[in-house]
Amino acid sequence: MRNPNMFTTAVVLASLLSVASAIDRTTVAEQSAISDPAEQCTTYNFPPIEEEIPKFPQVFTKATILENDDVARAKFEEISSKIPDIAPKKEGDIDNYDTDQDSDCWWTATLCTQPKAKDVLADISLVPEPQTLGYGFDDGPNCSHNAFYDHLTAQKQKATMFFIGSNVLTWPLQAKRAMDDGHEICVHTWSHPQMTTLSNEDAFAEIYYSMQAIKLLTGATPTCFRPPFGDIDDRIRAISNSLGLTNILWQFDTNDSVPGPSGEVEEANIQKSYLNFIEAANNGTFSTRGAILLAHETNNLTMQQAINFYPQLRAAFKHIVPIGVAFNKTQPYVEQDFKFPDFAKYIETEVTTVQNGTPSTGTIGTTSSTQSSVVSPASSTSGTPPSIPISISTASSGSAQAALPTGSDNSPDGLVRKMTVNASFTPKGVGFIMSSQNDGNGAESLSLSSTAVVLVPVVLLLL
Ligand SMILES: [Zn+2]
Numbered sequence: 001m002r003n004p005n006m007f008t009t010a011v012v013l014a015s016l017l018s019v020a021s022a023i024d025r026t027t028v029a030e031q032s033a034i035s036d037p038a039e040q041c042t043t044y045n046f047p048p049i050e051e052e053i054p055k056f057p058q059v060f061t062k063a064t065i066l067e068n069d070d071v072a073r074a075k076f077e078e079i080s081s082k083i084p085d086i087a088p089k090k091e092g093d094i095d096n097y098d099t100d101q102d103s104d105c106w107w108t109a110t111l112c113t114q115p116k117a118k119d120v121l122a123d124i125s126l127v128p129e130p131q132t133l134g135y136g137f138d139d140g141p142n143c144s145h146n147a148f149y150d151h152l153t154a155q156k157q158k159a160t161m162f163f164i165g166s167n168v169l170t171w172p173l174q175a176k177r178a179m180d181d182g183h184e185i186c187v188h189t190w191s192h193p194q195m196t197t198l199s200n201e202d203a204f205a206e207i208y209y210s211m212q213a214i215k216l217l218t219g220a221t222p223t224c225f226r227p228p229f230g231d232i233d234d235r236i237r238a239i240s241n242s243l244g245l246t247n248i249l250w251q252f253d254t255n256d257s258v259p260g261p262s263g264e265v266e267e268a269n270i271q272k273s274y275l276n277f278i279e280a281a282n283n284g285t286f287s288t289r290g291a292i293l294l295a296h297e298t299n300n301l302t303m304q305q306a307i308n309f310y311p312q313l314r315a316a317f318k319h320i321v322p323i324g325v326a327f328n329k330t331q332p333y334v335e336q337d338f339k340f341p342d343f344a345k346y347i348e349t350e351v352t353t354v355q356n357g358t359p360s361t362g363t364i365g366t367t368s369s370t371q372s373s374v375v376s377p378a379s380s381t382s383g384t385p386p387s388i389p390i391s392i393s394t395a396s397s398g399s400a401q402a403a404l405p406t407g408s409d410n411s412p413d414g415l416v417r418k419m420t421v422n423a424s425f426t427p428k429g430v431g432f433i434m435s436s437q438n439d440g441n442g443a444e445s446l447s448l449s450s451t452a453v454v455l456v457p458v459v460l461l462l463l
Pocket of ligand 1: 138188192228229
């Protein structure tokens with residue numbers, strides 16, 4: 001997230017949620033099956049980590065090394081000699097910073113990624129493979145991310161998730177799901193501060209405790225880091241490097257967390273940014289090396305935009321891969337029992353077009369009573385769109401079959417098409433997930449699940 005106001009809102013929401021009396025949830029399957037975004041975000045206890053929580057800083061407060069944490073203290077002392085003598089930045093420092101000399105390689109001031117300090121690793125801000133997108137999302141795990149993660153799963157798409165430690169401890173099953181789904185997990189600090197403003201010790205703690213939280217939930221110790229707001233200099237680089245982390249920045253931004261002229265994040269601005277990026281890809285900008293695009297798991301808007309623009313990204317790039325995969329990083333975590341395929345292996349099985357008949361993601365927000373979702377992509381088609389009306393009435397969950405003529409690929413006239421599901425439903429705003437599978441013989445099976453009573457007239461429109 002790049003907008004501090006949005007972050008404050010997230011913190012307040014998290015605080016409000018934390019005062020609610022909590023239920024127990026114990027499995028990723030249980031959490032992942034919840035379709036209602038509000039229910040996904042109901043605070044819960046995850047018993048296996050309850051005893052460990054006191055070993056972490058309070059969530060969404062600036063981390064510092066906890067009293068009596070001798071292991072963290074010893075680690076900090078071990079790395080201290082490797083940290084260059086650069087003073088923490090203060091408000092206003094950027095106005096007086098010598099950008100020509102750029103002695104600290106301060107990205108916020110100059111977009112510098114090539115360190116000046118000795119023995120500090122350069123940041124990654126693009127991927128070496130041509131026509132390839134290193135696909136990643138910041139600020140997760142978001143509590144209501146099921147539809148977004150369902151979408152990624154449906155597309156057989158893995159991504160790099162830059163997790164905030166406080167979110168990991170607050171939403172442990174959502175964090176575990178990312179690992180179970182095969183995404184690459186990196187560190188995005190404990191409480192999302194401007195890292196260059198912190199003391200060495202606090203900067204260390206922000207990274208260290210996030211790594212410990214991810215390790216606690218997933219069994220894996222991350223090896224990659226993205227600083228919030230991209231705020232990094234050689235001092236912060238040295239601290240993260242000393243903890244075994246590679247720093248990952250970006251050169252393109254969806255602006256999905258940057259306020260527009262109104263002071264709020266504006267959907268039109270996000271769309272413009274995506275479209276500009278896609279146009280650049282289509283114009284050959286990435287013909288010799290690929291890109292990293294900044295995008296967020298922060299909220300329903302950012303996740304929905306990611307879903308909406310996925311088909312166009314898929315069409316504009318030859319490959320969309322987790323960032324580590326683009327660097328042939330086959331051991332993504334410290335623990336050796338986690339393996340990723342190298343780039344060549346990943347793209348062997350990569351799905352290079354958006355999946356036909358793959359699950360719709362339904363709605364991920366609760367702001368509208370009517371949603372429509374692109375279910376499948378399209379190759380170019382013409383002619384009058386046929387439609388298949390389906391009525392579903394269900395008290396809790398149900399399914400419906402839309403039998404398409406045998407022998408056709410995806411639609412009654414055999415054309416591969418963009419398929420749109422339009423659903424209206426009551427009560428207003430209820431969340432649902434619709435999934436669709438094509439059995440290869442032209443039969444499309446749809447299933448709908450919801451947590452509330454719904455009466456759903458559905459029209460499956462094959463455009
Ligand atoms: Zn962020």
